[in-house]
Amino acid sequence: MDRKNASKILHHLDEENLPFGAVTPPIFQTSIFTFKDFDSFSEAISNEVNSYLYTRGNNPTVNILEKKLAALEHGEKAKLLGSGVAAISSSILAFVKSHDHIVCVKDCYSWTKTLLEKYLRRFEIDHTFVEGTDVEEIKAAIRPNTKIIYLESPTTFTFKLQNLREIARLAKEKGIKTIIDNTWSTPIFQNPIDFGIDLVVHSASKYFGGHSDLVAGVVIGSEEDVNLIFETEFLNIGAVPDPFLAWLILRGLRTLQVRMERHYENAMKVASFLENHEKVKRVIYPLLKSHPQYKLAAEQMSGGSGLFSIELKTSDIEKIKIFTNSLRLFKKAVSWGGYESLVFPYAVVHPDSSDPNFSLVRLHIGLESSELLIEDLSQALSKI
Numbered sequence: 597m598d599r600k601n602a603s604k605i606l607h608h609l610d611e612e613n614l615p616f617g618a619v620t621p622p623i624f625q626t627s628i629f630t631f632k633d634f635d636s637f638s639e640a641i642s643n644e645v646n647s648y649l650y651t652r653g654n655n656p657t658v659n660i661l662e663k664k665l666a667a668l669e670h671g672e673k674a675k676l677l678g679s680g681v682a683a684i685s686s687s688i689l690a691f692v693k694s695h696d697h698i699v700c701v702k703d704c705y706s707w708t709k710t711l712l713e714k715y716l717r718r719f720e721i722d723h724t725f726v727e728g729t730d731v732e733e734i735k736a737a738i739r740p741n742t743k744i745i746y747l748e749s750p751t752t753f754t755f756k757l758q759n760l761r762e763i764a765r766l767a768k769e770k771g772i773k774t775i776i777d778n779t780w781s782t783p784i785f786q787n788p789i790d791f792g793i794d795l796v797v798h799s800a801s802k803y804f805g806g807h808s809d810l811v812a813g814v815v816i817g818s819e820e821d822v823n824l825i826f827e828t829e830f831l832n833i834g835a836v837p838d839p840f841l842a843w844l845i846l847r848g849l850r851t852l853q854v855r856m857e858r859h860y861e862n863a864m865k866v867a868s869f870l871e872n873h874e875k876v877k878r879v880i881y882p883l884l885k886s887h888p889q890y891k892l893a894a895e896q897m898s899g900g901s902g903l904f905s906i907e908l909k910t911s912d913i914e915k916i917k918i919f920t921n922s923l924r925l926f927k928k929a930v931s932w933g934g935y936e937s938l939v940f941p942y943a944v945v946h947p948d949s950s951d952p953n954f955s956l957v958r959l960h961i962g963l964e965s966s967e968l969l970i971e972d973l974s975q976a977l978s979k980i
């Protein structure tokens with residue numbers, strides 16, 4: 597997305613003529629909306645998707661944010677939900693029924709995997725996990741009952757990419773819905789709808805919020821698809837965001853572009869430092885020339901975010917612990933996308949040293965000075 601358009605959307609779209617000349621949108625903290633007569637009341641009930649009736653459906657503060665997110669992703673419509681996981685589950689559930697099949701990337705977000713492996717199995721909805729790096733592999737996994745190809749490019753621990761244009765073309769030929777988790781790139785760096793992908797989901801808890809103080813999600817796509825999700829999943833399951841949550845995300849979005857540019861610059865500096873460090877086997881960041889899919893990354897993305905993994909040369913759990921515990925500025929936590937730097941060793945979740953990813957350590961490069969972060973990593977690496 598070009599800077600001028602992003603700025604127009606982030607700073608101006610749908611914020612003309614706010615009451616009393618207010619510069620920020622009001623928080624419409626109301627559960628119900630009232631009607632002047634029988635007919636307008638009846639019309640709203642029969643057409644809830646386009647009306648203000650009850651805040652479990654639409655709310656004006658939430659809608660201002662949704663318009664911005666739809667425009668940023670080049671989609672027709674967006675729906676904000678109570679979490680990224682709610683956005684993922686609602687957009688999958690809306691397009692499957694019993695005995696259908698889903699093709700999904702193997703290294704997808706952990707709760708996406710759980711949804712397919714545990715939850716959807718209860719309804720006899722089957723799946724095939726694919727590496728995702730080869731379109732032929734995806735083609736081979738498609739069955740007559742495949743309804744969804746679910747992507748995450750790049751994946752957020754192993755940073756594997758999928759060829760969005762080719763997969764979208766393949767899916768369209770076969771009438772299969774494509775959904776992508778675009779949380780890592782944000783629309784600042786990657787717009788999957790431009791490549792033909794149908795639906796884009798995000799965890800807004802990451803860069804959209806940007807301050808590690810909220811949990812939310814969004815799905816963006818055609819008006820038809822998003823309205824279907826609204827009517828069949830959103831209203832029924834009720835993962836509803838409240839107006840204040842939407843307002844916090846609107847506030848976060850004011851700085852989305854400047855933050856992303858800084859995350860990218862910092863990540864490149866820190867990644868380049870680590871790439872040349874004797875204790876580090878490899879750095880897995882798609883925008884580094886050393887990444888096996890760099891060419892595809894450069895075609896699909898105009899930049900990268902602050903999250904990447906390193907593989908340490910050691911596979912001694914004690915040394916992985918010493919490295920982690922020696923970091924002073926990188927906080928030990930899940931999630932990412934805030935202003936702060938974080939460390940997440942793979943072994944925290946999978947303490948099995950025969951796992952090929954055992955020595956991976958995921959870093960989130962925050963908005964601090966890159967010199968500070970490099971100093972911190974340098975002293976921690978010197979301890980192992």
Ligand SMILES: *Cc1c(COP(=O)(O)O)cnc(C)c1O
Binds near residue numbers: 681752
């Ligand atoms: C965090 C995350 C999610 C889940 O989002 P929540 O807001 O935590 O529910 C989904 N996908 C990716 C890639 C994530 O990092």
